[in-house]
Amino acid sequence: MGPALGYIARRIRRNRHTRVVAITDNVIPHEKRPGDRPLTRYFLSACHGFVTMSRSVLADLRRLHFKQPAQYQPHPLYDNFGALKAKPVALQALQLDPTFGYLLFFGFIRAYKGLDILLEAFGDARLRELPVKLIIAGEYYEDAAPYEALIKQYDLESRLVRATDFIPNEKVADYFCAADMVVQPYKNATQSGVSQIAYHFERPMLVTDVGGLAELIPDGEVGYVVKPTPIAIADALVDFYEHQRESELAAGVWAKKKEFSWSEMVAALKAVAG
Known part of the structure; x- marks a missing residue:
């Protein structure tokens, strides 16, 4: 998805007023494949900022030298599966x-x-x-x-x-x-x-x-x-x-x-x- 999302983000930024923020579950995939890092960099470099789901992902961003504003914020509750049951x-x-x-x-x-x-x-x-x-x-x-x-x-x-x-x-x-x-x-x-x-x-x-x-x-x-x-x-x-x-x-x-x-x-x- 890196090439597609990176291209879309760059097209959006052309209007010079829309901000692109990525909610990042992972920066480095669990199952590594050739090309992961350059494709990830292509997308992330098009973003104005990041919200990470864990501090470890925030650290990964910094290790990859992305300096855009970034903040750790846990995902809210998944409350879309209905109410509690006895x-x-x-x-x-x-x-x-x-x-x-x-x-x-x-x-x-x-x-x-x-x-x-x-x-x-x-x-x-x-x-x-x-x-x-x-x-x-x-x-x-x-x-x-x-x-x-x-x-x-x-x-x-x-x-x-x-x-x-x-x-x-x-x-x-x-x-x-x-x-x-x-x-x-x-x-x-x-x-x-x-x-x-x-x-x-x-x-x-x-x-x-x-x-x-x-x-x-x-x-x-x-x-x-x-x-x-x-x-x-x-x-x-x-x-x-x-x-x-x-x-x-x-x-x-x-x-x-x-x-x-x-x-x-x-x-x-x-x-x-x-």
């Missing part, structure tokens, strides 16, 4: 057994999102003793074979809920509201829209300490921030269930979510537009 209602909608607890991995399944790490963590002997299942809700973006091999290796089939087809918007609330906690075991990241959906539905979160993920998840207040390793993830999941921390962390999420408003995003866009 957990029993969501479980019934998904036809899930309410005698189990459920963890949610949500979104496209891509290598950098670390589902393989989570599956290895779920093979931990301590977790096998708990009445907990993992919901995998999202389409495969790549070959499923490596994940299937891990499921077989750790004998996880009976402990999984597979929803690896397209998830329509009207079903998103059910998956989040049925979950005890949302798990994002990413290997690298800048930020994730999944966090803002989880905030909307007031669900505790576990994220790995990569990129900008931890910026939005105060460790011990709204969830866990851990190293991207199976043992670190397993330790946190065991702590969550053994100490029954869902209510405590959900209350922290409810308090924190008030910071992510659309008015703050609009103010940031105006500030960098100049």
Whole structure:
């Protein structure tokens, strides 16, 4: 998209009064390809300013020597998936057994999102003793074979809920509201829209300490921030269930979510537009 967006931005600037501001999720793509940097530079050099979704992206801009006005502003809540539902209602909608607890991995399944790490963590002997299942809700973006091999290796089939087809918007609330906690075991990241959906539905979160993920998840207040390793993830999941921390962390999420408003995003866009 770099050539197209760069061309459009330059055409717009010709009127000498319209300001071009980029909302940047990533500056450097997760999956690198030849030509990424020159094409990215072509687009970014046509912008008057930037609003970044994480501090790590702001740092990437500076490393690339872009000096236009830039400001970090977390994405507002994704509140377009409907209202919160009571957990029993969501479980019934998904036809899930309410005698189990459920963890949610949500979104496209891509290598950098670390589902393989989570599956290895779920093979931990301590977790096998708990009445907990993992919901995998999202389409495969790549070959499923490596994940299937891990499921077989750790004998996880009976402990999984597979929803690896397209998830329509009207079903998103059910998956989040049925979950005890949302798990994002990413290997690298800048930020994730999944966090803002989880905030909307007031669900505790576990994220790995990569990129900008931890910026939005105060460790011990709204969830866990851990190293991207199976043992670190397993330790946190065991702590969550053994100490029954869902209510405590959900209350922290409810308090924190008030910071992510659309008015703050609009103010940031105006500030960098100049």
